[in-house]
């Protein structure tokens with residue numbers, strides 16, 4: 627089977643009701659990154675950070691995958707599909723995708739503040755002050771904050787370099803190192819971009835753009851790819 631690697635961002639979950647970050651009405655219009663998504667913010671005001679992620683986690687329990695997520699599951703019928711997501715939601719997994727690599731963490735998990743290897747599934751949506759790890763430190767959201775290392779970037783680079791087909795869905799490609807992954811793709815590998823506000827990707831040759839929402843664009847692309855294999 628040909629290997630398809632898919633890089634997704636907040637846009638693929640927009641039609642499920644989860645806000646993106648940088649669109650009009652995006653999360654970063656209402657919250658300052660410095661207040662809720664850095665380690666310094668965590669040291670300064672834990673309750674503000676806990677409230678921000680608790681609200682997002684509460685909402686995650688209220689939404690479902692959309693046609694874009696489900697279409698990628700269909701693709702697994704004829705292709706070896708690997709998803710690299712910047713999203714911290716679990717909508718790819720809920721839709722049934724088998725291989726999902728989270729670059730920026732997972733909202734339904736929490737971890738120790740003093741030992742990043744101590745990661746736990748959170749029961750329910752609320753993480754409270756006083757919820758401690760087995761070493762006695764306050765539990766924090768299992769999220770990669772701005773300025774923190776991205777532990778899964780190496781496997782993501784290796785996967786991108788092995789792709790026979792590369793698909794980019796719903797990301798503004800503003801945040802590195804994730805935004806640089808498309809440049810690890812072998813030259814002349816077909817690259818597809820699905821985004822209603824898509825712009826051409828500098829330095830990417832074999833690019834096809836679906837300038838539309840994931841809910842319609844991804845099923846269209848998937849049908850095309852599935853038809854291309856006997």
Ligand code: APR
Nearest residue numbers: 635636637640646647648712796797798801821823839840
């Ligand atoms: N379908 C597809 N794409 C969409 C849709 C949709 N229905 N709606 C919006 N988009 C596109 C926008 O045009 C934009 O290009 O999704 C993209 C969302 O971009 P961002 O809000 O910047 O989200 P993302 O690229 O995932 O952010 C990257 O930044 O804030 C950090 O850690 C956070 O993982 C996140 C990272």
